[in-house]
Amino acid sequence: MITKEDVEHIGWLARIDINEQEKVEFMEKLNSVLEYFGQLDELPTEHIIPTYHVAEIYNVFREDVIEECLPQEIVLANTEYKEEGTFRVPKIG
Amino acid sequence: MAKWMSVAQVKEQIEESSAEEVISGYLEVIKKSKINGYITVSEKAIEQAKKIDDEGQDGLLAGVPIAIKDNISVKGLPNSCGSRILEGYIPPFNAHVVEKLLVAGAVILGKTNMDEFAMGSSTETSYFGPTANPWDLERVPGGSSGGSAAVIAAGEAPLALGSDTGGSVRCPAAFCGVVGLKPTYGVVSRYGVVAYANSLEQVGPLANNVADIAILMDVIAGYDRRDSTSIDRKMAYQKALVNDVKGLKIGIPKEFFGEGIHPDVEKAVWNSIHKYEGLGATWEEVSMPNIKYALASYYIIAMSEASSNLARFDGTRYGFRNNGENWNAMVSKTRAEGFGTEVKRRILLGTYALSAGYHDKYYLKALKVRTLVKQDFDRALAKIDLLMAPTMPNPAFKIGEKIEDPLTLYLSDVNTCPINLAGVPSISISCGFTDGLPIGLQIIGRPFEELTVLRAAYTFEQITDYHTKRPLEVA
Numbered sequence: 229m230i231t232k233e234d235v236e237h238i239g240w241l242a243r244i245d246i247n248e249q250e251k252v253e254f255m256e257k258l259n260s261v262l263e264y265f266g267q268l269d270e271l272p273t274e275h276i277i278p279t280y281h282v283a284e285i286y287n288v289f290r291e292d293v294i295e296e297c298l299p300q301e302i303v304l305a306n307t308e309y310k311e312e313g314t315f316r317v318p319k320i321g
Numbered sequence: 322m323a324k325w326m327s328v329a330q331v332k333e334q335i336e337e338s339s340a341e342e343v344i345s346g347y348l349e350v351i352k353k354s355k356i357n358g359y360i361t362v363s364e365k366a367i368e369q370a371k372k373i374d375d376e377g378q379d380g381l382l383a384g385v386p387i388a389i390k391d392n393i394s395v396k397g398l399p400n401s402c403g404s405r406i407l408e409g410y411i412p413p414f415n416a417h418v419v420e421k422l423l424v425a426g427a428v429i430l431g432k433t434n435m436d437e438f439a440m441g442s443s444t445e446t447s448y449f450g451p452t453a454n455p456w457d458l459e460r461v462p463g464g465s466s467g468g469s470a471a472v473i474a475a476g477e478a479p480l481a482l483g484s485d486t487g488g489s490v491r492c493p494a495a496f497c498g499v500v501g502l503k504p505t506y507g508v509v510s511r512y513g514v515v516a517y518a519n520s521l522e523q524v525g526p527l528a529n530n531v532a533d534i535a536i537l538m539d540v541i542a543g544y545d546r547r548d549s550t551s552i553d554r555k556m557a558y559q560k561a562l563v564n565d566v567k568g569l570k571i572g573i574p575k576e577f578f579g580e581g582i583h584p585d586v587e588k589a590v591w592n593s594i595h596k597y598e599g600l601g602a603t604w605e606e607v608s609m610p611n612i613k614y615a616l617a618s619y620y621i622i623a624m625s626e627a628s629s630n631l632a633r634f635d636g637t638r639y640g641f642r643n644n645g646e647n648w649n650a651m652v653s654k655t656r657a658e659g660f661g662t663e664v665k666r667r668i669l670l671g672t673y674a675l676s677a678g679y680h681d682k683y684y685l686k687a688l689k690v691r692t693l694v695k696q697d698f699d700r701a702l703a704k705i706d707l708l709m710a711p712t713m714p715n716p717a718f719k720i721g722e723k724i725e726d727p728l729t730l731y732l733s734d735v736n737t738c739p740i741n742l743a744g745v746p747s748i749s750i751s752c753g754f755t756d757g758l759p760i761g762l763q764i765i766g767r768p769f770e771e772l773t774v775l776r777a778a779y780t781f782e783q784i785t786d787y788h789t790k791r792p793l794e795v796a
Contacts, residue, residue, distance in 0.1 A: 230673070232416035242628060242672040243635070243649065244665055245657035258670055260728050265617045268686050271693070278688030279695055281520040281550065282744035282768075283507045288549040300411045315637050320648045 229259055324476035325791055328533045331385050331479055331588030334527040340384030344370040344428055347386050351430070351477050355795055356453040358472035360391050362431040369428045377409070380426030382541055385645045387422060388478040390469050391432040392439055393524065394513040395419050396439050398429070402515050403437040403447035403465075406634045406659030416513025417548065418482060418524050420539040424695045425540045426590070427792030430478050433468030437661045438631065439484055439517045441465050442492050442733050445664045453720070454496060455792040456758055460717040464543065469527050470497040475795045480537055481527040483721035486518050487619050488712075488737025489552035490525035491749035495712035495761020498751045498790065501527045502534050507552035510545030516630040518623035519550075521741040530788050531750065531779040535559045538771065561773040561775035564783045569773070570705040576612040576708030577725060577736050577763075588710045589753030589760040594709055596654045596784060597777070607705065609697035614690050615739035620686035620731055621674050622742075632657065666727060692740045702767045707777055710736055711751040712761030744765040744769045750778045751787040759787070 230238075235258065239246040257278060257307045300313055309316045326334065334343050344366050351362055363369075366386070373384045389395055396419075401407045415423065422429070436446040444452045444467025452467045454460040455475040460689035462471040466483025470493030473481055483490040485503035494501025502525050509524045517521070526537035535558040544553035572593060578587060594604050636642035636655035643658050645651035660668070664746045674683035701708060714736060723730045740747045745768050752762035763783070766774040782788050 235669070238669050238673050239653075239674070241676060242668050243632075243652045243656055244668065245653040246665075254477065254666065255668060257666060258673070258725055261620070261666075261670060261731070262589075262673075264728055264731075265621055265683060268614055268617050268621075268690055271611075271614055272688060273686060273689035273693070276689040276692050278685055279427075279691040279742075280688060281506070282695060282742075283550045283552060283554065285507075285550065290546065298413055303638075305413065306410050307637070309637075309642065317637055318645060318647050318651050 230255060230262065322339070325529060326479050326497065327380070327530055328385055328536050335384045339368040340428065341367060343384060344386055347430060347478065351379065354475065354477060355458060356455055356471050356475050357450055358402055358433055358452050358468040358475065358477055359431045360403070360434050360449050360468070361389070363429050365397070366428055366430055373426055373428065378426040379514050380424060380649060381536060382422065383426030385427050385480065386430045386478055388426045388433045388469055388472050388481040389419065390435055390481070390483045391434060392484060392515040393418060393498055395429055395432065398432055400432065400515070401448070402606045403435045403449060404660065404664065405427055405448045406641050406656070407639070410639040414513060417470045417510035417545045419513065421541050433466070433472055433481060435468055436465035437664050438515070438623060438749050439465040439486055439489055440627070440663050440667055442488065442730055443724065444468060444721060446661055448661060451720050455560055455795045456498065457717065458794055459719055460758070461492030461496065461720050463717060464760035466527065470499050473497070473499045473529060474792060475680055479529065480533060483525050483527055484514055484522050485525045485741065486522040487623060487741050488668050488734045490527060491712050491737050491747060491761065491763060492734070494527055494749040496717040498759030498787070499527055499529060500531055500534050500748065500750050500788065501525060502538070502748045503740065503746065503776045504538065504542065504771060505746045507550050508542050508769070510548040510551050512545055512547040518626040519630060521623060524630035531775060531782050532562055534748070535562055536577050536774055558771060558775060561772040562779050563776050564780050566597055566777055566780045569597070569602040569707060569777060571597060571602055572607035572701050572708045573604055574597055574609045574612065574708055574710055575605050576609050579714070579735070580702065582711065582714040583716060583755065585753070585755035586714060590709070590711045590762055593752045593781065595764045596781065600780065600784070605705070607701045607708070609701055611690065611693040611697045612739050614737050615742055616731065617696045618687040618694060619738035619742055620689065621683050624667045624671035625674045625684045626671070628668045628675060631664070631668055663727065674676040694739055695743045697744055706773055708765040710763050710765070712736060712763040716755050716758035716760060740765055744768060746774050748774050748778050750781060753787060
């Protein structure tokens with residue numbers, strides 16, 4: 229079971245602000261889903277190898293050559309928060 | 322101009338008149354739409370069609386219109402993913418599949434509605450409001466590619482692309498009575514498709530009939546080095562359009578006919594199996610004991626991958642931004658207002674499943690269960706050629722009926738999500754009706770054996786007329 233405080237902590241980890249009312253709602257809905265996930269506990273999997281993906285390809289390399297990329301003004305075109313060729317954000321701390 | 326056309330009929334129509342006229346015809350139909358299937362209608366469609374008329378393009382889809390799900394990048398058209406957080410974002414590049422379509426001469430009609438970031442089975446979580454099912458405007462079209470399936474069913478496009486992470490092409494195909502294919506993982510490049518759960522999802526074609534699905538696969542499949550999970554196993558898909566299933570061995574996994582299945586759905590699927598038997602195929606029941614754990618495994622993996630993939634939406638480089646006194650506050654407020662409730666739920670659950678102390682219990686456990694589910698498929702498909710089952714256990718439900726309870730909604734993916742865990746190909750075709758609502762038959766094949774899946778689906782269409790039925794509500 230996760231608590232209201234857990235929801236707040238997960239919200240911080242995921243960088244999503246959650247208000248008091250939402251904390252309660254998320255707690256209830258998340259718990260009902262987690263309870264459903266709990267059914268996996270009945271299946272013994274100790275010696276099973278995990279499957280991260282099914283593509284059966286592992287390391288994909290390419291030659292280390294410089295390729296054309298999007299020009300700076302196009303990359304910056306989707307935001308109004310920019311300055312001297314960079315994205316502008318508030319201070320970190 | 323007929324409202325519902327196959328690719329061949331569209332091409333005939335272009336021959337007789339012009340691509341420009343055909344495209345204007347579709348744009349007229351879209352203008353009168355009752356279903357909210359499109360988020361954006363392209364203003365460049367007519368211009369594109371004129372160019373094809375002038376240049377005499379002879380590609381496989383020259384002048385043929387197509388609708389694109391709004392999580393697949395089309396240069397110059399907004400790509401919202403059904404979310405507020407991408408407000409105002411215009412992709413500066415085309416997805417691989419879109420590049421392929423343009424080379425083949427296809428005309429992009431617009432971008433279709435979807436559950437926010439493809440998270441849902443009803444298209445109700447879209448920031449742009451729900452899409453209605455053309456067969457009953459009070460019902461959902463399925464999801465998450467609900468817009469793509471609904472516009473085909475409503476005659477607002479002859480072809481569409483969707484994406485399928487846990488059933489998002491097949492579910493709406495079943496609910497809207499159209500055809501939808503999820504290809505083998507790796508066959509179609511995901512470059513330019515906004516990632517939700519990247520180890521599970523594939524771009525998939527939707528159309529009115531199986532032949533058009535094969536044509537679209539011939540255009541979009543193929544190796545792309547920009548997707549590191551791309552696999553070079555392209556086939557000549559139209560070669561599968563052969564009316565013959567003699568000797569095919571069909572497996573019926575009893576776990577796909579579980580508790581809560583609608584009796585008419587069960588009946589329609591069994592009727593279909595008997596039709597195949599009448600055509601010379603054989604069937605046997607198979608058991609896939611780990612399927613009952615697939616849904617939980619699927620959701621843990623999908624949410625975990627989502628929590629990582631959606632971390633990029635922080636208001637910095639594109640889309641919606643909310644101001645805050647520092648970086649963390651800006652990002653946290655942007656994401657609080659930019660994402661809808663279901664997306665937040667999945668990010669939170671995924672973050673939890675990956676967090677210290679819970680990683681092994683949830684994420685690692687789910688990956689191990691994925692191995693067991695895949696082994697079930699490997700075992701079953703070793704002795705039979707195809708699996709057949711209902712796509713959805715029930716017909717389309719009412720708008721608003723399930724949206725308040727996420728778990729109930731998740732459970733509707735029970736027959737579609739195991740396929741994504743195993744990465745195998747699967748198609749949904751129309752196989753009957755209940756109270757005027759379409760029922761989908763799911764045909765599942767071995768990895769890279771789309772040809773067998775398409776052949777079985779094509780043969781079914783030759784002896785049935787379900788795929789020719791049209792919804793009266795939008796006629």
